[in-house]
Amino acid sequence: MKYTYILALFIFISACNRTEQVSEDTETLTDSVATADSLLYPGEKHFRNIRQLTFGGDNAEAYWSFDGNKIVFQSNFTEWGVECDQIFYANVATANLGNEKPPMISTGMGRTTCAYFLPGDSTVVYASTHLGGESCPEEPARDAGRYVWPVYDSYDIFVTDLNGTTVRQLTNEPGYDAEATVSPKGDKIVFTSDRTGDLELFTMNLDGTDVQQVTNELGYDGGAFFSPDGTKLIFRASRPKTEEAISEYKELLSQGLVKPTEMELFICNVDGSDLRQLTNLGKANWAPFFHPSGEKIIFSSNHAGARGFEFNLYMINIDGTGLEQISQDEVFDSFPMFSPDGTRIIFSSNRNNNGTRDTNLFIADWVD
Incomplete structure (x- = not known):
């Protein structure tokens, strides 16, 4: 109010x-x-003409098509007939997601995550657990105040068309393969996998061939995105250093879990060279995406919050300078992505949810 x-x-x-x-x-x-x-909240000077797209459930990781006319996203909105995250797409100009269900392009089985358009905008890459079972996989219990993310070993990466027909399976290694995104150049996919025994970044061709390991340090590496010119990667990572932290990380990973409360942003070349830590803010810094200039990163962080769940969007230069707060939420803003032409931004937010826990999608014009 x-x-x-x-x-x-x-x-x-x-x-x-x-x-x-x-x-x-x-x-x-x-x-x-x-x-x-x-x-808009006061102080959000980079947003104009904001529009709410969804009106219920948890809607996240909405990413633009190459032509900037469509989005693909995951949702668990029960009124759309799903029990856990499934993949949907929508035409941005005509979508009326408050009144009608958008087309679902995942199988409707298992749980899905991280969908992204492939060049041509007629197919989408995403991860799903459906080969491991038709039901939604069990979520981890929250015990003793510990917050963890599941790393389901049944996740594999698939390509589907916009009619929901699976075109091909890209990964079939044992363990977790997910978090795939596509280079703006249209030639490579980056994804996270635990096939080495740790959660590392890998790249592959659009058909799943020529898999190359990018990172190799202990800790969770994930949520990677390419730079506009396709030469660099920005991603979130945990880097346990103490004996206690290393032991906890390995024990959780053996249970298919990661603790996301301490993550920083890292940047490197696509082949893993020139790897360096970009932020040193503390707490959870994640969901990074390149500004269209290639010289800045927008991301979500709770480093300035007192209670741990106040996530806002921030911008930082790729040399680690010039930190700027972009959104002004008291609860949650995350998953920002600029449209291919850089004129618009889409993100997920708890704003305007009438006091519920719903996380909805919002599109705004971007003002530099």
């Missing part, structure tokens, strides 16, 4: 400072922009 009040007051004060000699068309346009931006 207080955000609505503050924003309304801000709009009123701004309107008072405008010239009184405005045309009727201008007044109409001003009202339209104010309505569109009523989903």
Whole structure:
């Protein structure tokens, strides 16, 4: 409620400072922009004309098509007839996801994650556990205040068309293969796998051939994205250093779990060379994506929060300087991705969820 009040007051004060000699068309346009931006929090100067796309459930990891006209995302919205995350796509300009179910392109079995359009925008790569069982895999219990993510060993990476027909299976190694994203050059896929006994980054061709290991340090390496020119990777990683931290990491991984509460961002060339740590903020820094310039990274972090669950979007230069807070949420903003032309951004947020735990998708014009 207080955000609505503050924003309304801000709009009123701004309107008072405008010239009184405005045309009727201008007044109409001003009202339209104010309505569109009523989903913004004060201080979010990089967003304009924000639009909410989904209205229930947990909707996340929404990524643009190469032509910027479609998105693919995962959702567990029960009103769409799913019990855990499945993959959907939508045409951005015409989607009305508050009133109608978008096309589901995963099998509807198992659990899915991390879908991404392939060149041509007629096929999508994603990870699924459906070969390990038709039911949703069991989620880990939260005990003694420990928050963990599951690393299901039944995840493999598949390609589907927009009719939901599986085109091919890209991975068939034992263990976890997931978190696939595609280079803007359209020639490579990066993904996370534990096939070496640790969670490392790998690249492969679009048909699953020529698998190359990128990282090799102990710790979870994941959520990688290519730079706009396809030469670099940005990703999140844990790097346990103490004997206790190393022991905990290995024990959890043996149970198919990782603890995501201490992660920093790392950057390297696609072949793994020139690897360096980009952030040193503490807590959880993740969901990084390159700014269209290739010189900055947008990401989600709770480093400034007091309670651990206040995640906001931040921007940082690729040399580690110039940290800037982008969003101003008191709960959760994450999974930012710029459109291919750099004019729009999509992200997931708890804003406007009427006090529920729903996480919805939002699109905004981007203002540098």
